[in-house]
Amino acid sequence: METLGYLMQGFEVALNPLNLGLALLGAFLGTIIGALPGLGPSNGVAILIPLAFSLRLPPATALIMLTSVYYGAMYGGRISSILLNIPGDEPALMTTLDGYPMAKQGKAGEALAISAVSSFVGGLIATFGLLLFAPLLAKFALFFGPAEYFVLFVLAFTTIGGISSKNQFKSLLAASIGLMISTIGLDPATGEPRYTLNQMELFEGVNFLVAIVGLFAISEILFFLEDSHAGTTVKVTVNKFKLKWKELFALTWTTLRSSVIGFVAGVLPGAGASLGSFLSYTIEKRLVDHDGTFGTGDPRGVAAPEAGNNAAAGGALVPMLTLGVPGSGTTAVLLAMLMSMNITPGPLLFQQHPDVVWGLIAALFIGNFMLLILNLPLVGFFAKLLMVPSHVLMPIVAIVGLIGIYSISHSAFDLFVMIAFGVGGWLLRKLDVPLVPIILGILLGQLMEDNLRRALNISNGDWTVLWRSPLCIGLWVMAITGLVLPFFLGKFFRVKQRETEGDVPD
Amino acid sequence: MSDRIFGALMLLLAATYSWTARGFDPGFMSDPLGPSTFPYLLGAVLAITAIYLLLRPDDSPHWPPAKILLKMVLVIAVLLAYAGLLEWLGFIIATLLTVTVLGRQLGASIKTAVLTGIGVSLVVFGLFDILLELPLPSGLLGRIM
Secondary structure (H helix, E strand, O other): OHHHHHHHHHHHOOOOHHHHHHHHHHHHHHHHHHHOOOOOOOHHHHHHHHHHHOOOHHHHHHHHHHHHHHHHHHHHHHHHHHHHOOOOOOOHHHHHHHHEEEEOOOOOOHHHHHHHHHHHHHHHHHHHHHHEEEEEEEHHHOOOHHHHHHHHHHHHHHHHOOOOOOHHHHHHHHHHHHHHHHEEEEOOOOOOEEEOOOOOOHHOOOOOHHHHHHHHHHHHHHHHHHOOOOOOOOOOOOOOOOHHHHHHHOHHHHHHHHHHHHHHHHOOOOOOHHHHHHHHHHHHHHHHHHOOOOOOOOHHHHHHHHHHHHHHHHHOHHHHHHHHOOOOOOHHHHHHHHOOOOOOOOOOOHHHHOOOOOOOHHHHHHHHHHHHHHHHHHHHHHHHHHHHOOOHHHHHHHHHHHHHHHHHHHHHHHHHHHHHHHHHHHHHHOOOOOOOOHHHHHHHHHHHHHHHHHHHOOOOHHHHHHHHHHHHHHHHHHHHHHHHHHHHHHHHHHHHHHHEEEEEEE | HHHHHHHHHHHHHHHHHHHHHOOOOOOOOOOOOOHHHHHHHHHHHHHHHHHHHHHHOOOOOOOOOHHHHHHHHHHHHHHHHHHHHHHHOHHHHHHHHHHHHHHHHOOOHHHHHHHHHHHHHHHHHHHHHHHHOOOOOOOOHHHHO
16 A cells, blocks of 8 residues: 555654654643633744744644644644633634533543543544545546636635625635735746835835734734733643543543534535534534533543544544645644645645655654643643733734734735735724735635636636536536535524634633 | 625625636646646636525624723734744843733733733743853843943
């Protein structure tokens, strides 16, 4: 089996001491980022990309480190969901349902341990899934021509809002703003400057890292200013816990079922981790909640969404790596990371950069183990991070964000643009306009236009080329379904999600 | 109401954006679409979504009161000043000042804010400039020393 051979090569890449060390560091940093209040996985990875770029790490190494951060942040986010009933990001919402009641009963330690173990299993199963399905999908994607790619990008934009999207028009609006930003600069085909306002700095276009860090980090600071309650530091304690093997084994089936559900949800376009945790919790509740204990601190109610969302996070990497189309905010940020290293994901990635792909997959295996090893003994320490006050944290976020961007180009102009993006991001978030489609637009805009123009070049200007092949028609059907479905399903999902407390950004 | 204003602004943006695209030179030997078609498409999508917002706006969000808005303007001004003065002042001084002001605005006491400022500027400098070897501007301090 050739996959196995590649995987062994991948492990060789991932197990080299530098990469292994950075994976550990990444998992550690990631958990801190996830545990700190107000910094979700997308923000955390976004702030660190410029650094990985400036340090000129080899692509495989940078990718390994940042995916460890991503995994770590996912886990770290659980700490505030369980201890404070504040989900760090949307997928963590379902974990609060049973995690917080457990913490109130003095079983915070158990809840965190269960979350660590089920996340581990979910992540592991998803990595196996990635290993099996990604190469298949990559082979299939080799049949894609420019027309198919163009429609695929359309599909990405119509589904990025997700199944629970509140207002599809706002998500499309955000996508078109992002795409418009991507057209700034010299047109690659003709060399004609577009929307540059005759500024030399804009001839190369807007650097997507500048946009991402501005949109995520700076807007976050403005949000904190808006509701900064001075002196409201929280006290958190984690009990010493004894987790019995028997209790863990009782969760085996819940965890396995939820992992598979989560993985499938993650692979689907536009679904992502939120749907993964939501579906696995709901299905598990239907299946095993005979005594009505879900929602009152049932360990299975923690294991299910945790396995589900970690598996979904792994699943979301399948379309991201093979098609270059991310399905969620964080995978969009991971795509940005790849593109900052001049690597364009897609079917050719598996041929051109096998070391990156397989190194990454091996790193996911390793990252999973590291997180488990790191989290079981250190959870008390990570929980203490919840007490870091925002007036210490937010200035650090600002400085690291600014310096990260400065170290790329040493240009004050980029910093001004970044701050402008931050202000714009705050305004858009206030208006409930999602930011992820903007990022995706900036990232994919050039590719999308390029594919459209190539398709029309081949067909000599005949637009029907965009819906001539069966593959194109299939993609259009999916794109339109993804656009229309939230109008019908959205209400249902939102009611379900609103059963939990709190308003979740991102 | 907020959505209506936003929708109107976006409609204006769509119009300006598409109008600007009219003037792009397709060059000779160009592809059938040229540099203007994709922008036209984007302008159309933005216009449609903006018109939807004009017709069917969501409820207005809760905008912060003037006092907090002022705070935000101040913070943005400080960040812009940081961006503009970073090279001249040098990383350590600029960061110390910025973090102190940000900390104050986020509700820290003067003492905590200053201590955070000193701590952050020194630690980040040590981490980036010395440990990671990403040179940060030395500015004023560099000229004095």
